[in-house]
Amino acid sequence: MNGSTTSRRRRKATAAVIAVAAMVTAVCFVASSATAAHRDAITLTVDVFGDFGYKDLYAQYQQSHPGITIKEDTEQYAPHHTALAQHLATGAGADDIEAIEVGYIAQFAAQPQNFVDLRQYGASDLKSRYPAWKYDQAVSSNGSVIGLGTDVGSLGICYRTDLFKKAGLPTDPATLGKMWPTWSKFLAVGQQFQSKIGANGPKFIDSGSNLYNAIIAQANPAYYNAQGKVIAASNPKIKGAWDTTMQAISMGLDKGLSAFSNDWNTGFKKGTFATVTCPAWMMGYIQGQAPATKGKWNIAPVPGGGGSWGGSFLTVTKQSQHPAEAADLVKFLTSPASELYVFQHTGNLPSEIPVLTSKAVQSFTNPFFSGAPVGKIFAGSALALKPQVLGPHQGDYQTAASNAIQRVEQKKQSANASWQQFLTDVQNVGG
Amino acid sequence: MKVERTAVLTVPRTRRRLLRRLDSRVSPYLFVTPFFVIFGIFGLFPLVYTGWISLTDRNLLNPVSHFIGLQNYTQLIHDSYFWNAVENTFGIWFLSTVPQLALALVIAHVLNTKLHARTFFRMAVLLPQVTSLVAVALIFTQMFGHDYGFVNWVLGLVGIHHVYWEAGRLSSWVALSVMVMWRWTGYNALIYLAAMQAIPEELYEAAAVDGARRWRQFVHVTVPMLRPTIIFTVIISTIGGLQLFTEPYLFQPNVSGGTGGSGRQYQTIVMYLYEKFLGSSQFKFGYASAIAWCLVLLIGVFALVNYLIVGRIRSAEA
Numbered sequence: 001m002n003g004s005t006t007s008r009r010r011r012k013a014t015a016a017v018i019a020v021a022a023m024v025t026a027v028c029f030v031a032s033s034a035t036a037a038h039r040d041a042i043t044l045t046v047d048v049f050g051d052f053g054y055k056d057l058y059a060q061y062q063q064s065h066p067g068i069t070i071k072e073d074t075e076q077y078a079p080h081h082t083a084l085a086q087h088l089a090t091g092a093g094a095d096d097i098e099a100i101e102v103g104y105i106a107q108f109a110a111q112p113q114n115f116v117d118l119r120q121y122g123a124s125d126l127k128s129r130y131p132a133w134k135y136d137q138a139v140s141s142n143g144s145v146i147g148l149g150t151d152v153g154s155l156g157i158c159y160r161t162d163l164f165k166k167a168g169l170p171t172d173p174a175t176l177g178k179m180w181p182t183w184s185k186f187l188a189v190g191q192q193f194q195s196k197i198g199a200n201g202p203k204f205i206d207s208g209s210n211l212y213n214a215i216i217a218q219a220n221p222a223y224y225n226a227q228g229k230v231i232a233a234s235n236p237k238i239k240g241a242w243d244t245t246m247q248a249i250s251m252g253l254d255k256g257l258s259a260f261s262n263d264w265n266t267g268f269k270k271g272t273f274a275t276v277t278c279p280a281w282m283m284g285y286i287q288g289q290a291p292a293t294k295g296k297w298n299i300a301p302v303p304g305g306g307g308s309w310g311g312s313f314l315t316v317t318k319q320s321q322h323p324a325e326a327a328d329l330v331k332f333l334t335s336p337a338s339e340l341y342v343f344q345h346t347g348n349l350p351s352e353i354p355v356l357t358s359k360a361v362q363s364f365t366n367p368f369f370s371g372a373p374v375g376k377i378f379a380g381s382a383l384a385l386k387p388q389v390l391g392p393h394q395g396d397y398q399t400a401a402s403n404a405i406q407r408v409e410q411k412k413q414s415a416n417a418s419w420q421q422f423l424t425d426v427q428n429v430g431g
Numbered sequence: 432m433k434v435e436r437t438a439v440l441t442v443p444r445t446r447r448r449l450l451r452r453l454d455s456r457v458s459p460y461l462f463v464t465p466f467f468v469i470f471g472i473f474g475l476f477p478l479v480y481t482g483w484i485s486l487t488d489r490n491l492l493n494p495v496s497h498f499i500g501l502q503n504y505t506q507l508i509h510d511s512y513f514w515n516a517v518e519n520t521f522g523i524w525f526l527s528t529v530p531q532l533a534l535a536l537v538i539a540h541v542l543n544t545k546l547h548a549r550t551f552f553r554m555a556v557l558l559p560q561v562t563s564l565v566a567v568a569l570i571f572t573q574m575f576g577h578d579y580g581f582v583n584w585v586l587g588l589v590g591i592h593h594v595y596w597e598a599g600r601l602s603s604w605v606a607l608s609v610m611v612m613w614r615w616t617g618y619n620a621l622i623y624l625a626a627m628q629a630i631p632e633e634l635y636e637a638a639a640v641d642g643a644r645r646w647r648q649f650v651h652v653t654v655p656m657l658r659p660t661i662i663f664t665v666i667i668s669t670i671g672g673l674q675l676f677t678e679p680y681l682f683q684p685n686v687s688g689g690t691g692g693s694g695r696q697y698q699t700i701v702m703y704l705y706e707k708f709l710g711s712s713q714f715k716f717g718y719a720s721a722i723a724w725c726l727v728l729l730i731g732v733f734a735l736v737n738y739l740i741v742g743r744i745r746s747a748e749a
Contacts, residue, residue: 082709089491107492258597258693261684263578272578392492396713399690406693410598413694429713 042322043069044329047095049080051284052150052312053346057338061329068325077101088114088317096320097330100147102137102311107392109140116316117144121327129336129352133387138313146315148334151348153279153310154378154385155214155302157186158286160202161370162296163274167196173372177301183215183244186303190253193274203255206273208245208409209402210259214277215241216401217388218307224391232397232426242422245405246415256409259402265289277302279309280349280378287347287368299372306384311351349378356383393429400425478727485721491714503721513722515695516703517729519604523679523699524672527608527615532664535616536657539623540649553624556617567614568681575606575682597682600696607697610678615671619664626660627653666737673730676701700726 046054051074058070073095075083081104087093088111100108108115123145127135130149138147157180161171169192170176180186190204205211216222219237224230232238248254255273257264267273268290276282278299286297314334316326332338339350340360347366350356356379364375404422407413413421485503489496507513542553559567574581575596583593596606630653638648654661679697680689689710691698698706700722708719 085491085714086709110492258684262573262576262580264684266576266579270579393713402685403690403693406598410595410693412598 041067041069042325043071044097044322044326045071045073045095046097046099046314046329047073047075047080047084048099049075049077049101050281051346052099053342053348054333056345057333057341061332068329070329084108087319092319094317094319096316096322096326098315098317099150100138100313100315102153102308102313102390103395103398105137105147105313106390106394108315109138109146110392112140112142112144112146114318115144115146116318116320116323116327117146118148118316118327118330119145121324121331123148126331126334129354131351131353131383131385131387133385134311134351136387137390138315147313148330149351150312150314150334150339151280151310151342152351152382152385153217153281153308154349154382155217155307155309156278156280156299156374156377156381157275157302158278158282158297158299158369159275160271160273160293160296161298163197163202163271164193167193167274169193171298173298173300173377180300180303183303184247187244187248187251187253190248190275191251194251194253197274199252202271203273204253204275205248206255206264206267206276207257207259208249208254208405210277211248211254212241212245212401212405213309213398214302214307215244215304216398217279217309218302218304218386220386220388222388223394223397224389226389228389228391230391230393230426233423239419242401242405242419246408249405249408249415254409256406258406269293271296277309280347280374281310283366283369283374284347294368295370297368297372298370299366299374299377301377302381306381306386308382308385308388311349343375347374349382351382353383396429397426400429481720481723484716485718485724487717489716489720491716496717499717503718504725506718507721507725512695512698513700513703513725516691516698516700519691519695519697520673520675520699523604523607523611523675523697524669526604527611528665528668528672530608531612531616531668532619532661534612535619535664536623536654536661538616538620539627540653542620542624543627553621556620558617559614560618562614564614564677565681567610568678571606571610571613571678572682597684597692598696600694603682603692603697607675607678607682610682611672611675615668619668622664623657623660626657630656662737662740666734669733669737670730673726673733674701675699676705680705700729 046058048054054072058072062068062070074080080099081101084094084098084100085107088108094114126148134149134152135145138149139145157176159176164171164176169189170179176189180189193204216238219235219241221231221235222237223232223235225235249256255267257267257273268286269292271293276286283299286293314330316323316330320326334352336350336352336355336358339352339355340358342348343350343355343361344364350361355361361375361379364373365371366374400422404418404425407418407421408415412418486498486500487496488499488502538556542549542556546552575583577583577593577595577597580596582596586592586594594602596602634652634656635648638652643651676699679691679699679702682697683690683692689698689702689706691702702710704719704722704726707713707715707722
């Protein structure tokens with residue numbers, strides 16, 4: 001999930017999903033109705049950012065748990081996490097359940113005193129469902145589990161088949177995936193594209209920082225080493241991602257848009273760029289921004305193998321008056337059935353191995369993206385992922401890098417001067 | 432009996448006198464107390480507390496904080512991003528205030544003449560004031576977009592190349608100044624209009640007799656008579672301008688950082704404060720408090736400058 005995602009549900013549930021959901025509901029209902037009858041009516045509040053796709057699941061849960069009402073608050077990505085930090089520091093204002101994105105999870109896992117240790121409610125038994133790295137990201141240094149994973153970002157390349165055709169390039173994902181096993185091959189394809197389309201036509205990539213972030217998402221280690229020390233300045237992988245990005249800019253492949261800007265949004269509609277590095281949640285974003293481009297998009301495997309960009313956790317705060325009920329709801333929302341439901345309806349990729357490898361995900365195609373086997377592509381990328389060590393200032397370094405790339409795109413600084421300023425910025429933020 | 436009676440009478444009389452004295456002495460203070468209590472809680476206390484925090488290394492991520500003296504301030508003085516923010520703030524303030532007040536004067540002058548539907552126009556100039564600040568910022572940000580912005584489209588019609596408003600230093604200042612002007616020109620125009628209506632008609636008649644036409648009347652009668660009002664609006668827009676935040680904050684395409692553009696080309700002082708405070712995940716409360724106090728200082732200095740200007744005008748009149 002990403003905060004700016006305004007994914008909308010566009011597809012109706014297949015008959016099979018409805019059947020599964022109905023069955024789950026029925027089972028839950030029988031199992032819990034006996035105890036639920038004695039409970040007083042309570043309200044559980046869930047604070048998320050963007051669209052987690054939980055609306056139908058809430059309804060299901062409320063039906064099977066009489067007396068529980070669920071209220072969802074939603075905000076944008078950055079303000080959501082800022083507000084959460086404030087609410088925890090001041091000891092008031094946090095919801096029962098708070099969603100936390102992976103970019104912030106390290107910062108919050110460092111304050112386990114503010115979160116309910118989900119091991120009390122059986123989180124340890126769920127460990128095997130998750131890739132070890134996903135589960136461990138929400139484990140704090142004292143061993144307490146502050147959250148359970150919802151989705152993972154994963155990575156693919158979303159591209160415009162009509163523009164690729166115009167440039168005389170192949171349009172099927174498998175061939176393209178073979179053409180760009182690495183990022184430098186990806187740029188070579190870009191050069192081919194640009195020389196056919198011309199310098200004034202649509203550009204090969206949308207934004208330098210999107211390219212950079214995708215490469216960083218695959219790096220291990222990235223900004224922090226295993227000991228939690230900041231290594232941004234000395235890590236060759238960071239410099240490598242930077243250099244690749246600079247190369248794309250100097251080759252004239254970059255439209256130079258700022259992600260989530262108005263021009264970027266309009267660019268999806270008007271086709272001013274041919275590719276976007278695509279975390280799973282980006283599918284929903286593109287469909288929301290440019291519904292009329294349905295069928296013009298496709299998704300190919302990402303160069304460089306596995307990678308993840310985004311993904312979230314659900315936590316229960318110590319401020320909750322009903323920690324047991326809240327923890328139960330978290331377990332329901334992160335259950336395999338729920339994750340599958342969200343994937344099929346909203347596009348957020350499940351984080352649990354049994355779901356990722358299930359037939360339902362592996363065979364899932366998306367008509368908006370020319371029927372691309374999105375389940376297979378994204379699940380494959382997620383399963384191949386090498387986990388990255390995260391730290392509390394992850395987000396700051398990303399902002400500093402985006403700004404640095406934009407300074408070059410906007411021709412305000414040379415690549416070298418901008419890199420130097422980036423290093424200074426990183427140093428000023430501190431560890 | 433008599434003694435008793437007087438005793439009974441004198442006690443209330445002295446008490447009454449005491450009460451009356453108390454009433455005249457204390458009541459005024461009681462009447463103003465609510466203001467000072469509220470000001471103390473919501474004004475003075477945060478002010479002093481911010482001052483205290485600015486002397487510590489308090490950080491949200493850090494449960495323990497230490498007294499570090501003026502270290503935040505010495506760091507701030509050597510912080511080039513802070514001085515960049517100061518420069519931006521004054522630049523945008525100048526670009527927005529000078530044309531704004533000039534335009535407001537002209538509009539007020541026009542509204543002061545015998546127009547048809549005068550009340551309608553007087554209300555209309557105030558309309559930008561009642562629109563939501565966020566809506567204004569978002570719509571203007573769209574209009575100043577690079578590829579599909581309205582402004583660039585119009586410029587394109589007359590053959591001018593697209594301007595990357597957000598990316599450039601001066602261009603972003605201009606775009607932000609337009610937002611500020613759009614919102615505040617009408618407000619200032621109404622203040623000027625009110626002051627204009629207090630100018631005696633005889634002055635204009637005398638000027639007309641002397642052969643002064645509209646424009647000369649405006650320059651030689653209206654503007655001099657409005658001087659105190661002009662000073663007032665300058666001070667008000669100074670205080671507002673130095674605290675500029677929402678417009679530049681929302682002008683940035685990806686608002687999460689609050690850096691005010693890739694090169695911090697339009698990061699104002701309050702935006703920098705916000706960046707250190709909440710904008711990124713730094714939560715440097717101590718440092719942000721130091722910025723807040725420097726802002727107070729800057730506004731104080733500016734108010735003093737304005738006060739001196741007011742003094743000079745008075746002596747000129749005498």
